[in-house]
Amino acid sequence: MCIGMTNMAELHLHDVSVRFGGLQALAEVNFSLMPGEIVGLIGPNGAGKTTVFNVITGVYNASGGDVEYDGASLQGLKPYQVLAKGIARTFQNIRLFQNMTALENVMVAQHSRTGCGILGAIFRTPSQKLEEEQIKERAMEELRFAELEDFADEVASSLPYGHQRRLEIARALASDPTTILLDEPAAGLNPAESSELMETICKISERGINVLMVEHDMKVVMGICQRLVVLDHGVMIAKGNPEEIQKNPAVIEAYLGS
Amino acid sequence: MTIPEFKKHWTSLGIGMVWLFILLWPLLGIKPEGLEVASTFNVWWRIALGCSFLLFLYQLNKAGAFKFISRPAGAVAGSMKSATSMVPMAVWFVIGIACTALIPQFAGRYAQDVAINCMIYVCLGLGLNIVVGLAGMLDLGYIAFYGIGAYTYALLSVQFQLSFWICLPISAGMAGLGAWLIGYCSMRMRGDYLAIVTLGFAEICRMVLNNWMSLTNGPNGVTGIKAPGLYWFDFTNGMTLEHIWLKKLSLIYYVILILVVFTIIAVYRLQHSRIGRAWEAIREDETAAEVMGVPTFYMKLLAYCSGACFGGMAGAFYAARMRFVSPESFTFLESAMVLSMVVLGGMGSIPGVILGALALIALPEIFREFELYRMLVFGGVMTLMMLFRPQGMLPSKRTMRSGKD
Ligand SMILES: Nc1ncnc2c1ncn2[C@@H]1O[C@H](COP(=O)(O)OP(=O)(O)O)[C@@H](O)[C@H]1O
Ligand SMILES: [Mg+2]
Numbered sequence: 001m002c003i004g005m006t007n008m009a010e011l012h013l014h015d016v017s018v019r020f021g022g023l024q025a026l027a028e029v030n031f032s033l034m035p036g037e038i039v040g041l042i043g044p045n046g047a048g049k050t051t052v053f054n055v056i057t058g059v060y061n062a063s064g065g066d067v068e069y070d071g072a073s074l075q076g077l078k079p080y081q082v083l084a085k086g087i088a089r090t091f092q093n094i095r096l097f098q099n100m101t102a103l104e105n106v107m108v109a110q111h112s113r114t115g116c117g118i119l120g121a122i123f124r125t126p127s128q129k130l131e132e133e134q135i136k137e138r139a140m141e142e143l144r145f146a147e148l149e150d151f152a153d154e155v156a157s158s159l160p161y162g163h164q165r166r167l168e169i170a171r172a173l174a175s176d177p178t179t180i181l182l183d184e185p186a187a188g189l190n191p192a193e194s195s196e197l198m199e200t201i202c203k204i205s206e207r208g209i210n211v212l213m214v215e216h217d218m219k220v221v222m223g224i225c226q227r228l229v230v231l232d233h234g235v236m237i238a239k240g241n242p243e244e245i246q247k248n249p250a251v252i253e254a255y256l257g258s
Numbered sequence: 259m260t261i262p263e264f265k266k267h268w269t270s271l272g273i274g275m276v277w278l279f280i281l282l283w284p285l286l287g288i289k290p291e292g293l294e295v296a297s298t299f300n301v302w303w304r305i306a307l308g309c310s311f312l313l314f315l316y317q318l319n320k321a322g323a324f325k326f327i328s329r330p331a332g333a334v335a336g337s338m339k340s341a342t343s344m345v346p347m348a349v350w351f352v353i354g355i356a357c358t359a360l361i362p363q364f365a366g367r368y369a370q371d372v373a374i375n376c377m378i379y380v381c382l383g384l385g386l387n388i389v390v391g392l393a394g395m396l397d398l399g400y401i402a403f404y405g406i407g408a409y410t411y412a413l414l415s416v417q418f419q420l421s422f423w424i425c426l427p428i429s430a431g432m433a434g435l436g437a438w439l440i441g442y443c444s445m446r447m448r449g450d451y452l453a454i455v456t457l458g459f460a461e462i463c464r465m466v467l468n469n470w471m472s473l474t475n476g477p478n479g480v481t482g483i484k485a486p487g488l489y490w491f492d493f494t495n496g497m498t499l500e501h502i503w504l505k506k507l508s509l510i511y512y513v514i515l516i517l518v519v520f521t522i523i524a525v526y527r528l529q530h531s532r533i534g535r536a537w538e539a540i541r542e543d544e545t546a547a548e549v550m551g552v553p554t555f556y557m558k559l560l561a562y563c564s565g566a567c568f569g570g571m572a573g574a575f576y577a578a579r580m581r582f583v584s585p586e587s588f589t590f591l592e593s594a595m596v597l598s599m600v601v602l603g604g605m606g607s608i609p610g611v612i613l614g615a616l617a618l619i620a621l622p623e624i625f626r627e628f629e630l631y632r633m634l635v636f637g638g639v640m641t642l643m644m645l646f647r648p649q650g651m652l653p654s655k656r657t658m659r660s661g662k663d
Contacts, residue, residue, distance in 0.1 A: 057549055083551040097542035100535070107532075108539045112551030114532055118564060121531035122524045128531070135532065175551055 007208050008035055009070040009086060009178040011056070017064035018051055018234075025051045026234045028065065033179065038201065038211040040225035040242075044254060047231040049214040050092055053181050057089050058082045070178070084112045088177035090168040092184045092214070098157040102148055102167050105156050106139040109174040139174055146170035146200070162193045169200065173209075180204060182213040186220050198224050222246075230254070264317065271313055275306045355519060362508035370507050372623045374579065377514045378572050379615040383599040384525045384608065385568030390597065391606035391654075392534060393561035394541025396453040398593055399460025403433035403566035405588035407573025409467060412480040412583045422486035422578050426571060433570025434563045436463075441562040445555055448544070460593060467585040479584025486513055486578050510579055517575055521568055526608055528564070537561050538606075598636075602643055604650025613651055 011033040018026040026048045033039050041049050054060040056067055058079040067074040074082055088109070097105050114135060120128040143149045146166040151159055156167060165185060172180055182201070186194040198220055205211055215221045221228065221242070228245045230238040232254040238245055245251055279302050286298045318324065342350075358377075362370055382404060389397045407429035414420040414428065444455040467474050474480065485505045492500035504510050528534045536557045539547035548554045577583045595618060603614025622632050643650075 059545065059549065078553070079545075079548040080551045080553045083549065089549060091546065095543050095546040097539045097546065099542055100538055104535055104538070108535050108547070108552065109550045111532060111536050116532055118528065118533055118560065121528050121533050124527060132531065171550060 007178045007210070009210065010034055010068075011087070011179055011210070011212070012068040013052070013056075013065070014068065015065035016052070016055055016062045016067060018048070018055055018060060019063045024234050026055070026062075026231075029231070029234075029236045031229045031236065031239055033210050033212050035210060036205070036208070037227065038205050038213070038225050040221045040228045041212060041214045041231065042216070042221060042228055042245075043231035046233075048234040049231055050183055051234075052231070053089055053183055053214070056082070056181065057087060080112060083175055083177075086176075086178035087181065088172035088175045088179075089181035090165075090172050090183055090185060092187065094161075094164050094168055096156040096164055096168060096171070098155075100156060101153050102143065102156055102159065103136070103139055103152040105167060106142050106171050106174045107135050109171045110135045110138060113176055142170040142174040145173065145203075162189055165189065165197075166200070169204075173204065177209060179210040179212065182211065182215075184214050184216060186215055186217045194220055267313060267317065271309060275302075275309065278302065278305065351522070355515070358515060358518075359512070362511050367507055370511055372620060374507070374511055374514055376615055376619045377518045378576055378579075379596065379599060379619050380518050380612050381514075381521045381572035381575075382569055382596045383603070383611040383615045384521050385565045385572070386596050387565075387600050387606065387608070387611045388525060388528065388537070388561055388568070389565040390600050391611070392529060392537040392541065393558055394537075395558060395562070396449065397456045397562070397565070398453045398590070398597065399456035399458070399463075400565070400569060400596055401588050401590070401593040402456075402460035402463040403437060403569035404573040404576070404592070405463055405467060405585070406433045406436050406566075407570030408577040408583045408587070409474060409480070409573075410570070411574035412483050412577045413473070415484045415577070416480055416482050419484070422484065422574070426574050429574035430567040430570040433573065434567040437563040437566030438559065441559045445558045445562065457590065457593075460588075460590065464585050464588050467588070474585075477585060479582055480577075481582050483577050483581045483583070485510065485581060514575055514579070517571060521571070522608060522612075525568075529606075529608075533557070533560070541606075598640065602640065602650060604653040607650065607652050607654035610650050610652035610654065617651070 013029055013031055015028040015030055016026055017024070017028055029048075029052065031039075041052060043049055051060065055062050056069075056074065058074065058077050058081065062075070069082075069085055069087060072085075074085065074087075077085070097108065100108070114131055116125075116128045116131050119125075140149060140152065143152055146169060148163060148167055148170060151163060151167075156164065159167060165188070169180075169182070169185065185201070186197055189197060194217060201211060201213070201224055213221075213225070225242060228239065228242055229236060230245060230248075230251050237250045237254055238248045240248070279298070282302055283293075283295070283298045286301060287294050319328075358373070361373055365373070382400070385403075386397065386400045389395050389400070410429040410432040411422065411425040414425045415422070420428075440456070440459045444452060444459075447455060468477055470476070485503045487501055487503050489499050490502050492498050504513060529538075536547065536552045539550065539552055540554050540557060540561075544554055576587075599614035599618050600611055601614075602617060603612070604610025618636075622629070625632075628635070
């Protein structure tokens with residue numbers, strides 16, 4: 001279990017529903033992510049876990065309910081505005097900027113935290129130069145955190161799979177988030193890599209960043225999550241601490257029945 | 259090389275040659291006296307022989323017959339490459355500019371004229387490169403902004419006698435404004451749809467220029483545009499500040515050279531800034547870029563507008579250099595030409611775009627005698643490039659991987 005410093009931002013989902021045509025992807029999902037927590041979002045394939053992330057980050061609009069973060073509603077915000085509020089995410093199927101270098105990938109995430117305009121860039125004003133240096137410095141920091149500093153100038157698509165997963169996390173962290181959403185971060189990793197990943201997630205939490213993660217690897221989930229939320233067919237069927245969840249008959253039914 | 263592969267190559271060559279003959283015959287064989295085979299056959303057998311020879315060489319190469327040359331040649335090329343990469347890009351840039359600056363001292367009028375033309379297209383190519391190469395949006399109507407810039411200067415100069423140097427930023431601004439108007443309505447579209455909208459917009463622009471008789475004088479064009487002026491020290495009677503018109507070709511040459519240098523530096527700096535990175539992120543994955551904090555709609559609009567500004571600047575220069583503009587200089591063919599330069603040279607790569615502009619403007623001038631076959635060769639070269647080197651002649655480092663979409 002990891003305990004660390006915390007920020008004060010709370011994430012609440014109030015009765016969030018999402019429909020895709022006739023398909024009810026999420027039905028009145030209610031849960032919260034409190035400061036300092038690591039919460040796991042689990043459920044069988046197609047349960048709607050990624051959809052939860054997409055609703056929080058503004059990629060999809062909820063058809064009902066509300067997402068509240070740090071005291072304000074996220075309803076109707078564009079994804080980049082949600083990031084500016086402090087929620088960063090990774091993707092289930094890695095979505096790096098393939099033809100850009102690892103360093104540039106991480107630097108892009110600083111966009112919302114910086115403000116130099118087009119004229120500043122063309123005339124290389126002193127403030128632009130300073131800002132550029134800070135962006136690079138900050139990006140290198142995150143690359144070091146993800147132990148990728150030796151690959152800074154490699155093109156992202158040429159990195160091994162495990163490195164790409166870490167790079168995605170570094171990119172999300174470079175946006176100075178208060179909450180990070182990880183979508184199946186251990187998918188495709190070997191056992192050694194996933195135990196490294198668990199350490200990384202603990203370190204992220206120690207930095208005062210709240211973590212909400214979707215994960216299938218029960219060893220990872222049980223190892224680091226303080227609370228779990230279980231979805232099945234868009235319905236939240238259980239929430240509680242890992243021990244309770246493991247014994248919950250509805251959860252066992254959902255996993256075995258599907 | 260396996261036997262079936264060998265057979266496949268020769269059959270496809272055979273089919274291709276028969277097809278070529280069928281195409282060539284109506285072109286060359288129809289004479290007032292009736293159909294004639296001899297002249298077509300005359301051309302055809304040469305092409306067929308040439309192609310067979312090339313295929314033969316290709317197969318020999320595949321089989322490894324040229325190893326004895328290609329090995330040492332490869333080694334030489336490799337060491338050359340490492341030697342050139344030791345010199346930083348900035349040094350090459352300065353050397354290139356210095357050489358270009360010397361051209362008017364040696365070359366005649368004609369060569370200077372071609373060089374000026376080349377440099378206009380370098381500006382256009384670099385501007386379009388922002389939209390196509392960096393932000394990854396297909397723009398088929400880029401020439402409209404060139405036209406807007408040209409007409410802005412033309413009209414301001416003729417109607418209000420404004421100086422070129424004042425009009426240069428105004429032209430860029432007007433082109434940017436035009437881009438903002440059209441972009442604001444169409445930036446939500448992606449890919450092919452955007453291409454169609456921009457194509458339509460360019461045609462509308464040309465139609466307006468062509469038909470708004472009272473303002474633009476329609477297809478007759480605008481005449482009497484002033485060349486750029488300059489205050490210069492005159493030493494004939496003491497030292498006085500005199501106003502001169504830069505009408506001489508060798509003087510106006512330096513105006514466009516300055517514009518080219520400015521454009522190259524500006525585009526390079528943009529590319530290596532927070533803005534340029536955001537554009538490239540949009541090109542790579544629009545959704546991921548948005549989720550990572552890039553306001554994609556606004557950044558795409560910005561790319562479109564800043565690309566247009568460079569086009570507008572080139573347009574103002576064009577009007578000042580020709581001292582005449584008419585709508586027929588801004589047809590779709592020109593848009594296609596600029597786009598070809600960007601694609602041929604290498605999207606997103608500044609040296610690539612420059613090389614592309616040189617290749618498409620200077621080479622046809624060198625081979626003036628074969629003007630008839632220009633489009634034929636152009637089409638052939640483009641097809642071959644897309645087959646064998648889709649990333650362009652001098653691709654930017656990161657777009658080495660061929661596109662995934
Ligand atoms: N953009 C979309 N359009 C239509 N259906 C979608 C879309 N995104 C997800 N779905 C559907 O919503 C359901 C939940 O998907 P998802 O959230 O990706 O599940 P998972 O829990 O495996 O991450 C699935 O049935 C999926 O097919
Ligand atoms: Mg999923």
